[in-house]
Amino acid sequence: xxxxxxxxxxxxxxxxxxxxxxxxxxxxxxxxxxxxxxxxxxxxxxxxxxxxxxxxxxxxxxxxxxxxxxxxxxxxxxxxxxxxxxxxxxxxxxxxxxxxxxxxxxxxxxxxxxxxxxxxxxxxxxxxxxxxxxxxxxxxxxxxxxxxxxxxxxxxxxxxxxxxxx
Amino acid sequence: xxxxxxxxxxxxxxxxxxxxxxxxxxxxxxxxxxxxxxxxxxxxxxxxxxxxxxxxxxxxxxxxxxxxxxxxxxxxxxxxxxxxxxxxxxxxxxxxxxxxxxxxxxxxxxxxxxxxxxxxxxxxxxxxxxxxxxxxxxxxxxxxxxxxxxxxxxxxxxxxxxxxxxxxxxxxxxxxxxxxxxxxxxxxxxxxxxxxxxxxxxxxxxxxxxxxxxxxxxxxxxxxxxxxxxxxxxxxxxxxxxxxxxxxxxxxxxxxxxxxxxxxxxxxxxxxxxxxxxxxxxxxxxxxxxxxxxxxxxxxxxxxxxxxxxxxxxxxxxxxxxxxxxxxxxxxxxxxxxxxxxxxxxxxxxxxxxxxxxxxxxxxxxxxxxxxxxxxxxxxxxxxxxxxxxxxxxxxxxxxxxxxxxxxxxxxxxxxxxxxxxxxxxxxxxxxxxxxxxxxxxxxxxxxxxxxxxxxxxxxxxxxxxxxxxxxxxxxxxxxxxxxxxxxxxxxxxxxxxxxxxxxxxxxxxxxxxxxxxxxxxxxxxxxxxxxxxxxxxxxxxxxxxxxx
Amino acid sequence: xxxxxxxxxxxxxxxxxxxxxxxxxxxxxxxxxxxxxxxxxxxxx
Numbered sequence: 001x002x003x004x005x006x007x008x009x010x011x012x013x014x015x016x017x018x019x020x021x022x023x024x025x026x027x028x029x030x031x032x033x034x035x036x037x038x039x040x041x042x043x044x045x046x047x048x049x050x051x052x053x054x055x056x057x058x059x060x061x062x063x064x065x066x067x068x069x070x071x072x073x074x075x076x077x078x079x080x081x082x083x084x085x086x087x088x089x090x091x092x093x094x095x096x097x098x099x100x101x102x103x104x105x106x107x108x109x110x111x112x113x114x115x116x117x118x119x120x121x122x123x124x125x126x127x128x129x130x131x132x133x134x135x136x137x138x139x140x141x142x143x144x145x146x147x148x149x150x151x152x153x154x155x156x157x158x159x160x161x162x163x164x165x166x
Numbered sequence: 167x168x169x170x171x172x173x174x175x176x177x178x179x180x181x182x183x184x185x186x187x188x189x190x191x192x193x194x195x196x197x198x199x200x201x202x203x204x205x206x207x208x209x210x211x212x213x214x215x216x217x218x219x220x221x222x223x224x225x226x227x228x229x230x231x232x233x234x235x236x237x238x239x240x241x242x243x244x245x246x247x248x249x250x251x252x253x254x255x256x257x258x259x260x261x262x263x264x265x266x267x268x269x270x271x272x273x274x275x276x277x278x279x280x281x282x283x284x285x286x287x288x289x290x291x292x293x294x295x296x297x298x299x300x301x302x303x304x305x306x307x308x309x310x311x312x313x314x315x316x317x318x319x320x321x322x323x324x325x326x327x328x329x330x331x332x333x334x335x336x337x338x339x340x341x342x343x344x345x346x347x348x349x350x351x352x353x354x355x356x357x358x359x360x361x362x363x364x365x366x367x368x369x370x371x372x373x374x375x376x377x378x379x380x381x382x383x384x385x386x387x388x389x390x391x392x393x394x395x396x397x398x399x400x401x402x403x404x405x406x407x408x409x410x411x412x413x414x415x416x417x418x419x420x421x422x423x424x425x426x427x428x429x430x431x432x433x434x435x436x437x438x439x440x441x442x443x444x445x446x447x448x449x450x451x452x453x454x455x456x457x458x459x460x461x462x463x464x465x466x467x468x469x470x471x472x473x474x475x476x477x478x479x480x481x482x483x484x485x486x487x488x489x490x491x492x493x494x495x496x497x498x499x500x501x502x503x504x505x506x507x508x509x510x511x512x513x514x515x516x517x518x519x520x521x522x523x524x525x526x527x528x529x530x531x532x533x534x535x536x537x538x539x540x541x542x543x544x545x546x547x548x549x550x551x552x553x554x555x556x557x558x559x560x561x562x563x564x565x566x567x568x569x570x571x572x573x574x575x576x577x578x579x580x581x582x583x584x585x586x587x588x589x590x591x592x593x594x595x596x597x598x599x600x601x602x603x604x605x606x607x608x609x610x611x612x613x614x615x616x617x618x619x620x621x622x623x624x625x626x627x628x629x630x631x632x633x634x635x636x637x638x639x640x641x642x643x644x645x646x647x648x649x650x651x652x653x654x655x656x657x658x659x660x661x662x663x664x665x666x667x668x669x670x671x672x673x674x675x676x677x678x679x680x681x682x683x684x685x686x687x688x689x690x691x692x693x694x695x696x697x698x699x700x701x702x703x704x705x706x707x708x709x710x711x712x713x714x715x
Numbered sequence: 716x717x718x719x720x721x722x723x724x725x726x727x728x729x730x731x732x733x734x735x736x737x738x739x740x741x742x743x744x745x746x747x748x749x750x751x752x753x754x755x756x757x758x759x760x
Contacts, residue, residue, distance in 0.1 A: 019468040038758035123444040131446040148535035152714030476728035
C-alpha cells in the first residue's frame with residue numbers, strides 16, 4: 001500500500017462543498033431563531049424531590065396554579081401526574097389575551113410530556129427536575145396542553161387547557 | 167474466477183441469525199398495523215384481551231421485536247458474513263461467536279417473558295421510573311453483551327488476517343462491517359451503564375430509586391448511534407453490492423466511502439443530546455454543540471448519496487441509459503433485491519430530511535414526541551433499513567440455503583407494496599405531527615383530537631393495512647424460499663461491485679484504526695464529559711418505581 | 716485496461732447531480748416549511 005493523495009471527483013468535491021454550505025445556512029437559521037427571536041429550548045431550572053414536591057407546603061406545586069407576578073405576567077405551576085390518575089393540576093388556567101405566562105412543570109411520579117398546541121412550548125417533564133418555558137398568548141381561544149411521553153395506561157387521556165379570554 | 171467458499175457450518179451459523187431476525191419481524195410486524203388501525207378507529211385490541219392487555223403492550227412488542235431484535239440479529243448475521251467473505255477466511259474462534267449468538271437468543275427469550283406477561287409494558291425506550299420486571303433488563307443485557315462477544319470474534323478474525331496481510335488494504339465490505347461493529351461496542355456502553363448501575367439493581371430491590379434525567383442521558387448515548395448501527399449495514403450493501411446487482415455498476419469512490427465510515431465512527435456517538443433538546447436537565451449550550459455535531463454526521467450521508475447514486479449511474483449509462491433521469495429506468499428493477507433497495511433509498515431521502523428537521527435544535531420544539539417522529543423513523547429504520555435487509559435476504563437466503571428464491575415476481579411486488587403503504591402511512595404521520603398530534607397515544611380514544619385530524623388518521627390506518635399485506639407477502643416468499651425443493655444449480659454469486667479506482671491508491675491513513683478510535687473516544691469525553699460528570703456528581707436516586715400500565 | 720480506464724475517466728455523473736438537485740430543492744422546501752411553523756409559533760423565553 002503506497003501513501004497517495006486522495007483523489008476526489010470534481011463533481012463530488014463540489015457536492016461536498018455545497019452540502020457544507022447548506023448545513024451552515026441551516027445552522028445559522030437555527031441560531032437566528034434561538035438568539036434573535038428568543039425561540040429557545042429548556043435550560044436547567046431547579047431540582048426537586050419528587051417524593052415531597054406535591055405535598056411539602058413550601059413547594060409551589062403543593063398548591064399548583066396561576067400566580068400573577070406583574071400586570072399581564074404570570075407564573076403557572078403545573079403538576080403532571082399519573083397517580084392516582086393521569087392528569088395535570090390544574091387542568092385549566094385562564095388568562096387574558098396578550099398575557100405572558102411562564103410555565104413551571106414537574107412530576108411526582110413518572111416521566112410526562114407537556115406540549116401546548118399551536119405554541120412552541122413542548123418539553124419533557126421529569127420527576128426530580130423542573131421544566132420551564134414562557135409563552136405569550138396573542139390570540140384568544142382554548143390552547144390544549146397534552147402529554148407527549150408515555151406515562152402509563154391513561155397517557156392518552158392526559159390533557160388540560162389554557163383559556164385565553166379576549 | 168471462483169468466489170471464496172464460506173463453509174457449510176458458517177453458512178448455517180449466519181442463517182440462524184437471519185432465522186431469528188425473520189421470526190422477530192413476523193411477530194413484531196403483527197402488532198405494527200394494530201397501532202395504525204387504532205388510529206383509524208378500528209380497535210383490534212379488544213379481541214386480543216386474553217393475550218395482550220393493551221395498546222401499549224402491543225406497542226412494546228412491536229418496538230422491541232422490530233427495532234431491536236429484527237435489526238440486531240439480521241445485522242450481526244450480515245456483518246459476520248461480510249467479514250468472513252470479505253477477508254476470505256473462516257472465523258478465528260467459531261465457538262466464541264456461537265456463545266455470543268446464544269447469549270443473544272437467551273436474552274430475547276428472557277426479555278420476552280415479562281413483555282408477554284404484561285410485566286414490562288415500558289416501550290422500547292424503557293424510561294424509568296416506569297419499572298419493568300427485572301427479567302426484562304437481564305434479557306436486554308444479554309442481547310447487548312452477546313452482540314459484543316460476537317463482535318470480539320470478528321475482531322479476532324480481522325487481527326489474524328492483518329498479521330498475515332500487513333500491507334494489504336482491508337477489503338471494503340469487511341472494513342465497513344468492522345467499523346460498524348466497533349461503533350456498536352462503543353455506543354452501547356451508555357445503555358450498559360444505565361442498566362447495570364441503575365435499572366437492574368433497582369428492579370431487584372437493591373436500590374430504592376433512580377435518577378430519570380441521568381437514565382435518559384445514558385440511554386441516548388446509545389440511542390442515536392443505534393440508528394447508525396441499523397443504517398450502516400444497509401449502506402454497505404448500497405455502496406458495495408447494489409451497484410453490481412443493478413447492472414454493471416462500480417463503486418464510484420472507494421476512498422470516500424471509507425472516509426464516510428470513519429466519520430460515522432467518530433461522530434455517531436457524541437450527539438445524543440439531540441434527542442434531549444427539550445429535557446429540563448441538560449444545558450442549552452451543550453444541546454447546541456450536539457446539534458452542530460449532528461449536522462456534521464449528516465455530511466457523510468450526503469457523501470454516501472453521491473457515491474451510491476454515481477455508482478448506479480455508471481452502470482446504467484454503460485447499459486445504454488440516457489438522459490438526466492432516464493438512466494434510472496436502465497437499472498435492474500426486475501431483480502427484487504435491487505427494487506427493494508432502490509425503493510428503500512428513495513424513501514430514505516425523505517427520512518433524511520425529517521431527521522435533519524428533528525435534529526435542528528429549536529425546530530425540535532415543533533416536532534418533539536409528535537407523530538412526526540414515528541413517521542420519520544418508519545422511513546429510516548422501517549424502510550431504508552428494513553426494506554434493504556429484506557432485499558438483501560432475497561439473495562442471501564438462497565446463497566446460504568442453496569434453495570432458489572420462490573417467485574421473484576412476488577418478491578418484487580412485496581417491495582412495491584411496502585413502498586406505497588409507507589408513503590401513505592408516513593406522510594399522514596408527518597402531517598399529523600406538524601398539526602400537533604402526539605406519538606405513542608391511541609388517538610382514537612384521546613379526548614383532545616380535533617375533527618381536522620380525522621382524514622389523516624384514516625390514512626394512517628390505510629397505510630398500515632397496505633404495509634401489513636407487504637409483510638405477509640414477505641413472510642410467504644421467505645418461508646417458501648427456505649423450504650423450496652428447487653435448488654440453485656451453482657452457488658449464488660455474492661454481488662460485489664469493483665471499485666472504479668484502485669483501492670490501494672487511497673491514502674494510507676484510511677487504513678489506520680488508532681487515530682479514528684482515539685479521536686472518537688476523545689470527542690465523546692469532550693462533549694459528554696462535563697454534562698455527565700455534573701449529572702453523576704449531583705445524582706439523586708429519588709424516583710421509586712411505578713407500574714401504571 | 717487503458718481503454719477501460721479512459722472510459723471510467725470520461726464518466727461524468729450528471730444524472731447523479733440531477734437527482735441530488737431535486738433532493739436539495741425538496742430538502743429546502745420541507746425544512747423551510749417546518750422552520751416557518753416554528754417562527755410562526757413564537758418565542759419561549
